[in-house]
Amino acid sequence: MVKIKELKDFNLDHIFNCGQCFRWVREGDGSYTGIAFGKIVNMKTTPGRTMVDLEIDHADQDDFEKIWKHYLDLERDYGEIKKQLSKTDSVMAKAIEFGYGIRILNQDKWETIISFLISQNNNIPRIKKCIDALCENFGEYIGEYRGKKYYDLPKPQRLSRLSIDDLAKCRLGYRAKYIIETAMQIEKEGIGETFEYLTTLCGVGPKVANCILLFSMEKADCFPIDVWVKRVMNQLYGIAEEDTNAMLEYSKKNFKEYGGIAQQYLFYYIREGQNKVDEEVRL
DNA sequence: TCGCAGGTGGTCG
DNA sequence: CGACCACCTGCG
Numbered sequence: 589m590v591k592i593k594e595l596k597d598f599n600l601d602h603i604f605n606c607g608q609c610f611r612w613v614r615e616g617d618g619s620y621t622g623i624a625f626g627k628i629v630n631m632k633t634t635p636g637r638t639m640v641d642l643e644i645d646h647a648d649q650d651d652f653e654k655i656w657k658h659y660l661d662l663e664r665d666y667g668e669i670k671k672q673l674s675k676t677d678s679v680m681a682k683a684i685e686f687g688y689g690i691r692i693l694n695q696d697k698w699e700t701i702i703s704f705l706i707s708q709n710n711n712i713p714r715i716k717k718c719i720d721a722l723c724e725n726f727g728e729y730i731g732e733y734r735g736k737k738y739y740d741l742p743k744p745q746r747l748s749r750l751s752i753d754d755l756a757k758c759r760l761g762y763r764a765k766y767i768i769e770t771a772m773q774i775e776k777e778g779i780g781e782t783f784e785y786l787t788t789l790c791g792v793g794p795k796v797a798n799c800i801l802l803f804s805m806e807k808a809d810c811f812p813i814d815v816w817v818k819r820v821m822n823q824l825y826g827i828a829e830e831d832t833n834a835m836l837e838y839s840k841k842n843f844k845e846y847g848g849i850a851q852q853y854l855f856y857y858i859r860e861g862q863n864k865v866d867e868e869v870r871l
Numbered sequence: 872t873c874g875c876a877g878g879t880g881g882t883c884g
Numbered sequence: 885c886g887a888c889c890a891c892c893t894g895c896g
Contacts, residue, residue: 607877708878714894715877761892766879793879814877855877875895883888 590652592642597666599640599689600633606690606856608803610703610716621733625655625696626740628733637688646733661691669846673853676842679824680850683857690852693803697779699741700804701789704796705766714759721758726750747771766791781805802848811839811847820858 604612604620612622619632629647633640644656657663670688674681706718719741726746727739748771755764769790780786786797798812811817813836818829827834843850 704877707876709876709891710878710893711876711895717894759893762879762890763892791879795878799877812877816877859877873896876893879891881888881890884886 590644590647590649590656592644592652592662594639595633595642595662596639597670597689598633598642598660598691599637600631602687602689602856603660603691603693605860606687606852607712607859608693608799608852609695610707610712610719611699623730623738623740624659624699626730627651627655628731628738629656630734658694661694664691666691669849673843673846673850676850680843680853683853686861687853687856690849690856692808692849692852694806695804696741697781697800697804698744698774700800701770701774701779701786701792702741702767704799704803705770705789705791706760706763707799708763708791708793708796710763718758718760718763722747722760725757744771744775748775763791783810798848802851808849809840809845809847811836811843811851814855816855816859817851820854823858824854 600618600620601614604614604622609622611624612620614620615630617632619630621628621630623629627647629651630645632643632645644652647656670684674684702722703715703719707715710718723739723741726742728742730738730740732738747767750768752764752768755767758764760767770792773789780788781801783794783797783801786792786800787794792800795812795814798810801807801810802812813832817835818832821827821835821838822829825838827838839847839850
């Protein structure tokens, strides 16, 4: 068990429910159990809005320094980012107030590719089921924690050797083909870290590529545009829903190097908030 | 029963 | 090169 004292701008519900990850489960006590980089842990914080203490169970100080500190993006000063973004407009200020504890996780690249490949034209409960099925059917056994067995996400060289039939039990639908093809390409070429490279992968378009860059390659300026972001940018800023170019320009001009972080505040606000925006905050 | 869900690839004009 | 449109699956 590791304890980290006095974290600011940190809330587990915000972090694990803002749509960036799919493998963390909320427990009855408000803690989260999950797996990343082959380690199973449970995270829990003390109550509080401005400052909390974090407990990571099933981890030691060494794990914290090597894995969790960076995974949770604790080196980054969100206070400063929030201050800067809040100044851009009143809508963003409101979204930040709502999702004050969001942090962009630094996730495993391969896991992020697979996760967002599966996410396309899909809903969150089913995305989670698909990923769990991949792990349980084809992933390496990692260990048992609090009575539950955990399996890692299968590596590219494992998935590349599977057939569509093999993957049928994972209920991936037409995405099964994308996963096999992408696994084969990455086994051969490794993982490139640019938008141009990622969009050469089968099943990876602009939205998924930007999610991969933002959530696993430290590109905080990448601005993934999905239906929710279209919705919120339309409601808040009056940009036409089909005009993704105008949205990208808005982000670049106003949110600058923190476009991706701004996107997360907006996404969480529209998704977890009242699901539509009050007249008063609309610009 | 049918539309829809955190898009993308293929196919037209 | 932009505008459709089909697509696995499960849920309401």
